[in-house]
Amino acid sequence: METLKIFLAGRWREGRGELMQSRFPADGSLNAELHAANLDDVNDAVAAAERAWRAPEWRQQLPHQRAAILQRVSELIVEQLEPLAQLQTRDNGKPLAETRGLVASAAATARYFAAACEVLEGELPTQRSHDAMTLSQYQPLGVIAAITPWNSPIASEMQKVAPALAAGNAVILKPAEATPLMALKLAELFEQAGLPAGLLSVLPGKGSVIGEALARHPLVKKISFTGGTSTGRHLAHVAAEKLIPTSLELGGKSPTMVLADADLEQAARGICYGIFSSAGQACIAGSRLFVHRSLYQPLLARLCELASGLRVGNPLQPGVHLGPLINARHRQSVADYVALAQQEGGRVLIGGEIPADPQLANGSYYLPTIIEGLNNEARVCQEEIFGPVLVAMPFDDEAQLIEMANDSVYGLAAGIWSRDFPRAMALASQLETGTVWINTYKTFSISTPFGGFKHSGLGREKGLHGIKAYMQQKSVYLALNHQINRWSD
Numbered sequence: 001m002e003t004l005k006i007f008l009a010g011r012w013r014e015g016r017g018e019l020m021q022s023r024f025p026a027d028g029s030l031n032a033e034l035h036a037a038n039l040d041d042v043n044d045a046v047a048a049a050e051r052a053w054r055a056p057e058w059r060q061q062l063p064h065q066r067a068a069i070l071q072r073v074s075e076l077i078v079e080q081l082e083p084l085a086q087l088q089t090r091d092n093g094k095p096l097a098e099t100r101g102l103v104a105s106a107a108a109t110a111r112y113f114a115a116a117c118e119v120l121e122g123e124l125p126t127q128r129s130h131d132a133m134t135l136s137q138y139q140p141l142g143v144i145a146a147i148t149p150w151n152s153p154i155a156s157e158m159q160k161v162a163p164a165l166a167a168g169n170a171v172i173l174k175p176a177e178a179t180p181l182m183a184l185k186l187a188e189l190f191e192q193a194g195l196p197a198g199l200l201s202v203l204p205g206k207g208s209v210i211g212e213a214l215a216r217h218p219l220v221k222k223i224s225f226t227g228g229t230s231t232g233r234h235l236a237h238v239a240a241e242k243l244i245p246t247s248l249e250l251g252g253k254s255p256t257m258v259l260a261d262a263d264l265e266q267a268a269r270g271i272c273y274g275i276f277s278s279a280g281q282a283c284i285a286g287s288r289l290f291v292h293r294s295l296y297q298p299l300l301a302r303l304c305e306l307a308s309g310l311r312v313g314n315p316l317q318p319g320v321h322l323g324p325l326i327n328a329r330h331r332q333s334v335a336d337y338v339a340l341a342q343q344e345g346g347r348v349l350i351g352g353e354i355p356a357d358p359q360l361a362n363g364s365y366y367l368p369t370i371i372e373g374l375n376n377e378a379r380v381c382q383e384e385i386f387g388p389v390l391v392a393m394p395f396d397d398e399a400q401l402i403e404m405a406n407d408s409v410y411g412l413a414a415g416i417w418s419r420d421f422p423r424a425m426a427l428a429s430q431l432e433t434g435t436v437w438i439n440t441y442k443t444f445s446i447s448t449p450f451g452g453f454k455h456s457g458l459g460r461e462k463g464l465h466g467i468k469a470y471m472q473q474k475s476v477y478l479a480l481n482h483q484i485n486r487w488s489d
């Protein structure tokens, strides 16, 4: 049995906190054990990070030198795509087909921010005077706390670490309790790529202890968080006390809507992927379905057919669509939501159960589930379930559709299925969500900003601005003459 070390200030050492275990959600088998970080580890990592980002060896590195490290990390990830995907699957139970995609996306993220770092420009504002020239420069913030969830570690962790380092900061990464393996592997890759010691530390441990201490540490100058809305709100309070910025990627209850002129097969397949991939454990999962009444019956029939054809099973096996949920507690919470839907008058069309296959008995599997007969006020339409549960509702006109789609505290993403592009675009402009997919769902591009409206978050990741989110602007006024400052007349 492997006992892992944590990565603290450029050294691999035993964490000084309690013993933690990483288990394969498919059968509960042990992946690895490690000692979590404790508060001394947090203090040591932050102190080292503060020294490291201020050190001339890092501050004076030119952008292409920082970019070279990220480029190398990207190459290392591509070289090890398969073992990394296996590791990610063992850590959180997502099927290999999905984790391969996540690993490839992490490599692309490192490559993109290497490029962004090289082409990042300061600004020369419009000059308003002949007496002074003004410049606007971008500078790093300092030590960044990156706090991540368990559902897509390699992708969400790279999305924070790469731009933060590209911008010249140091990063302390606190992965989710359930999934410490990938963050530690990333540390190994950055070390191999030649990142100077101290610029990245990885501190596994409890969110309420290690994450909290990190966020509160006076030398931490930004909290970049992905996770649940209540934790995000709490961290926004912590940041407000310290007057530091946050970037918060939070929950969702995303509507996906099928207009009367949609391509039914394209919509059904996209909706199925949008809710059931990752077994619904995605903040962007399209969990509320609105279908024009004229298509409602045939679309639901096709969705049930597609859902019953999905393979639920060991995520390491080829052809599996849904792996297990992260753990038994989470599965219970999903099952409780389905029971609640039934109490509120919902009808389960398909799923709503644990699979009967005895081979799956040791994992937290749950069947793809479709529920109807509820309206948008039902709790299962308002609260994030984070599981393979779709609630379908018919609509009659677009005004009603927009009202229902926007009737949510969340505003992360939405899907529209229609052959009428101008109409779909007009609808998209009225949706209160950070992302709208038209005739596709869960498609991503690293150059396109991502983030939420309303309680789904603050700030944006990805895109060229993704690097500036880890920087602060400095304006410099340079006198163009030798005049002495005068009091204005």
Ligand code: ADP
Pocket: 147, 148, 149, 150, 174, 175, 176, 177, 205, 206, 207, 208, 209, 210, 211, 212, 213, 215, 226, 227, 228, 229, 231, 232, 234, 235
């Ligand atoms: P999820 O529902 O995805 O687990 P959480 O918000 O609970 O969402 O967790 C996301 C990340 O936030 C995890 O790494 C977790 O350990 C961390 N976390 C939880 N509570 C706190 C906290 N009080 N301060 C800092 N980090 C926290």
